[in-house]
Amino acid sequence: xxxxxxxxxAALAMxxxxxxxxxxxLTGELRIFLDTSNPAPRATMEAMIDRFAAxxxxxxxxxxxxxxxxxxxxIRNFLTADTPDVATWYAANRMKPYVEAGLFxxxxxxxxxxxxxxxxxxxKGAMTIDGKQWGVPxxxxxxxxxxxxxIFDELGLSEPTTWEEELANCQKIVDSGRAxxxxxxxxxxxxxxxFDYLNMRTNGFDFHNQLANGEISWEDDRVKQTFANWKQLIxxxxxxxxxxxxxxxxxxxxxxxxxxAAYLMGNFAVAPLREAGLSDDQLDFYQFVxxxxxxxxxxxxxxxxxxxxxxxxxxxxxxxxxxxxxxADEQTEINNGSNLGQLPVNAKSSxxxxxxxxxxxxxxxxxxxxxxxxxxxxxxxxEMAKVSxxxxxxxxxxxxxxxxxxxxxxxxxxxxxDN
Amino acid sequence: xxxxxxxxxxxxxxxxxxxxxxWLFLAPGLLFFMVYVIIPVFQSFNLSLYxxxxxxxxEYVGFRNYEDLYWEWVDRDAFYTSLKNNLIWxxxxxxxxxxxxxxxxxxxxxxxxxxxxxxxxxxxxxxxQVVVGLVFTWFYDPTFGLLNEFLSFFGLGxxxxxxxxxxxxxxxxxxxxxxxTAYCMILYLTGLNAVDPEQIEAGRLDGAKGWRMLWHIILPxxxxxxxxxxVVTIIGALRxxxxxxxxxxxxxxxxxxxxxxxxxxxxxxEYGFRMxxxxxxxxxxFLIMLCFIAYFLWSMYREERGx
Numbered sequence: 001x002x003x004x005x006x007x008x009x010a011a012l013a014m015x016x017x018x019x020x021x022x023x024x025x026l027t028g029e030l031r032i033f034l035d036t037s038n039p040a041p042r043a044t045m046e047a048m049i050d051r052f053a054a055x056x057x058x059x060x061x062x063x064x065x066x067x068x069x070x071x072x073x074x075i076r077n078f079l080t081a082d083t084p085d086v087a088t089w090y091a092a093n094r095m096k097p098y099v100e101a102g103l104f105x106x107x108x109x110x111x112x113x114x115x116x117x118x119x120x121x122x123x124k125g126a127m128t129i130d131g132k133q134w135g136v137p138x139x140x141x142x143x144x145x146x147x148x149x150x151i152f153d154e155l156g157l158s159e160p161t162t163w164e165e166e167l168a169n170c171q172k173i174v175d176s177g178r179a180x181x182x183x184x185x186x187x188x189x190x191x192x193x194x195f196d197y198l199n200m201r202t203n204g205f206d207f208h209n210q211l212a213n214g215e216i217s218w219e220d221d222r223v224k225q226t227f228a229n230w231k232q233l234i235x236x237x238x239x240x241x242x243x244x245x246x247x248x249x250x251x252x253x254x255x256x257x258x259x260x261a262a263y264l265m266g267n268f269a270v271a272p273l274r275e276a277g278l279s280d281d282q283l284d285f286y287q288f289v290x291x292x293x294x295x296x297x298x299x300x301x302x303x304x305x306x307x308x309x310x311x312x313x314x315x316x317x318x319x320x321x322x323x324x325x326x327x328a329d330e331q332t333e334i335n336n337g338s339n340l341g342q343l344p345v346n347a348k349s350s351x352x353x354x355x356x357x358x359x360x361x362x363x364x365x366x367x368x369x370x371x372x373x374x375x376x377x378x379x380x381x382x383e384m385a386k387v388s389x390x391x392x393x394x395x396x397x398x399x400x401x402x403x404x405x406x407x408x409x410x411x412x413x414x415x416x417x418d419n
Numbered sequence: 420x421x422x423x424x425x426x427x428x429x430x431x432x433x434x435x436x437x438x439x440x441x442w443l444f445l446a447p448g449l450l451f452f453m454v455y456v457i458i459p460v461f462q463s464f465n466l467s468l469y470x471x472x473x474x475x476x477x478e479y480v481g482f483r484n485y486e487d488l489y490w491e492w493v494d495r496d497a498f499y500t501s502l503k504n505n506l507i508w509x510x511x512x513x514x515x516x517x518x519x520x521x522x523x524x525x526x527x528x529x530x531x532x533x534x535x536x537x538x539x540x541x542x543x544x545x546x547x548q549v550v551v552g553l554v555f556t557w558f559y560d561p562t563f564g565l566l567n568e569f570l571s572f573f574g575l576g577x578x579x580x581x582x583x584x585x586x587x588x589x590x591x592x593x594x595x596x597x598x599x600t601a602y603c604m605i606l607y608l609t610g611l612n613a614v615d616p617e618q619i620e621a622g623r624l625d626g627a628k629g630w631r632m633l634w635h636i637i638l639p640x641x642x643x644x645x646x647x648x649x650v651v652t653i654i655g656a657l658r659x660x661x662x663x664x665x666x667x668x669x670x671x672x673x674x675x676x677x678x679x680x681x682x683x684x685x686x687x688x689e690y691g692f693r694m695x696x697x698x699x700x701x702x703x704x705f706l707i708m709l710c711f712i713a714y715f716l717w718s719m720y721r722e723e724r725g726x
Binding site: 069072073076079080097098100101103186187188241242244245377382383385386390391393394397408411415 | 472473474475487494496560561562579581582667668670671672673684687688689690691692693
């Protein structure tokens with residue numbers, strides 16, 4: 001009797017040990033701050049945290065969701081006082097101020113674990129500053145041209161791959177009384193997307209990084225070439241009028257109503273376009289065309305991230321949470337079509353069957369040999385990003401001011417990077 | 420007995436009551452004024468001599484922030500635009516005073532339902548600036564805005580007021596004048612209640628009417644109302660921030676910035692966090708305000724002494 005009891009407990013202990021990975025049971029409080037304030041991402045995150053909590057009953061988890069825009073300024077306060085254990089943020093240069101101020105925890109140890117090292121290799125670069133990793137990614141998405149397939153069919157156009165085809169297509173669209181592209185530059189960053197693509201296609205991925213790091217003059221001929229290419233589109237009337245008055249959402253109706261044929265945007269534009277009534281037969285995607293055949297294609301794919309603040313109190317639990325977030329199963333789950341609808345960061349996860357996610361995933365994994373950039377305002381320092389994107393907006397309205405704008409950006413560059 | 424001989428010992432507080440009492444009553448106000456106004460003024464000035472991102476260590480840079488501002492002025496850059504726009508705001512915003520006066524004169528009559536008309540005119544001041552900003556943004560919208568519908572009626576337009584750097588500041592000022600005029604109107608309406616009917620009667624006997632009556636009899640009696648209207652309008656113009664933030668975010672390409680908005684952009688917005696530079700702009704804005712504050716205080720002091 002006694003021995004049987006002993007054996008069953010031993011077996012029970014064994015099975016428990018097998019079911020739950022081998023770590024000490026986590027206790028205490030885990031405070032998580034999220035900027036995923038839109039309803040769908042919010043629900044996704046909360047469901048994910050519930051699953052994590054179910055695995056760790058000893059842990060008391062407190063989740064705070066902060067409005068996405070307000071979060072960008074509040075993070076500076078809560079990283080220094082009343083600090084959470086886990087916080088969302090963005091990759092690359094956007095995390096640099098906090099890394100330099102010593103407010104993010106070095107999590108290189110997590111990246112040394114084979115589970116993460118092998119499966120998250122593609123995003124490691126974006127999380128690295130000074131040779132160390134400062135957080136983990138949880139989702140990313142492609143940028144590219146979303147276009148009205150029905151309008152292309154009506155005009156007998158096919159997806160362009162070269163700059164000449166692009167210009168020829170656009171001319172036909174303009175001739176049909178439409179604009180080639182809708183865009184709303186009121187909040188500036190959308191113009192940053194156009195600049196990124198034109199610049200990376202004209203001068204390549206490395207040039208993009210050098211420019212973002214202030215190593216290249218804005219009055220360099222290569223930058224001027226980027227703007228000259230841009231001007232070709234502007235001069236032929238490729239963009240909708242009055243885009244400086246619209247936000248990116250306010251620019252959507254032009255595409256929905258068929259007044260514009262395409263939109264250079266991140267994959268998050270798909271959801272509102274579908275909600276506005278465009279079916280998947282009407283809506284399609286193509287990779288931004290090659291311009292300079294000598295440079296390799298490179299893409300923008302902004303990555304959203306989780307970090308552990310340096311002042312966090314429960315770093316052990318926080319690390320476990322980060323491991324959980326990037327695990328293959330969770331990545332498949334939170335990025336699927338009914339949740340975030342974006343791309344998983346774990347190589348072992350599966351991408352949702354959605355046609356845009358599939359195309360984006362294929363593009364980024366097999367047709368972006370030049371590299372993957374974050375986005376202009378995440379790769380360049382905040383101040384330079386602001387000044388330059390204002391310049392891009394002005395250029396899109398007044399292309400003839402190019403020289404004056406570039407001279408102004410060059411002055412800003414000399415001031416911003418010299419300290 | 421000795422008890423009678425000893426004079427009653429008055430406490431120190433008792434003896435100085437007359438002198439202490441006013442300070443005691445002033446203390447809470449003074450304390451808050453010091454903590455929230457006076458000390459921050461000096462802190463701002465101090466901060467403007469540093470370069471600080473709000474996170475790391477602040478680095479002393481002397482007057483370099485001011486030097487940068489000077490170069491922005493020379494280069495016709497953001498600071499120049501902001502200062503120029505502030506000046507335009509100051510001048511054009513004053514239009515709220517005569518506009519408010521004439522609406523007040525118009526409404527200062529007794530007909531059926533006058534209370535309703537008065538409240539309708541006062542309405543824009545009651546609604547939030549955010550709503551005013553949104554309403555005018557839609558009004559100016561280049562594709563479906565009412566303004567362009569109206570212009571096209573006369574074969575004019577389309578005009579993208581908020582997207583054109585030549586018109587944008589004026590467009591926002593017009594939006595700001597709507598509630599500000601209502602505010603001035605209320606000030607004058609209360610002022611008109613206090614106008615002495617005997618003086619009007621006397622003026623009438625002397626043959627004054629119309630403009631002469633207004634200029635020589637009514638307006639002098641409305642001086643206190645005019646003074647307050649002037650003060651609130653100047654202050655309103657200098658701290659014009661909310662409308663710009665809602666309607667244009669300083670755009671297009673930074674052409675509708677004013678100093679207050681530029682300061683916010685540089686120090687506190689998404690791409691900002693140059694605290695020292697923001698503080699330097701705040702100091703400049705403070706110095707401009709100080710001219711007006713000094714003038715207001717001086718004229719109030721003169722007024723007091725006159726009585």
